[in-house]
Amino acid sequence: MVTLTRLNGKQFTLNAIYIEQVESFPDTTITLTNNKKLVVKESIAEVNEKVCAYYQSINVLGLRRDMEE
Incomplete structure (x- = not known):
């Protein structure tokens, strides 16, 4: 899960597995696998x-962050 910020300043948590694409229009827009779009403050x-x-924390991309050192 990732914590992001809506344009109104409210934070929310999103399951990153459902992200299909991330674009900038100039605001960062995240399209989910169900075609829902979210606009966030983060770049x-x-x-x-x-x-x-x-993904590293759930060991999808190889070594977990706490195991790197």
């Missing part, structure tokens, strides 16, 4: 970083 790079960290 594409920040969303990517959070998603990669989430």
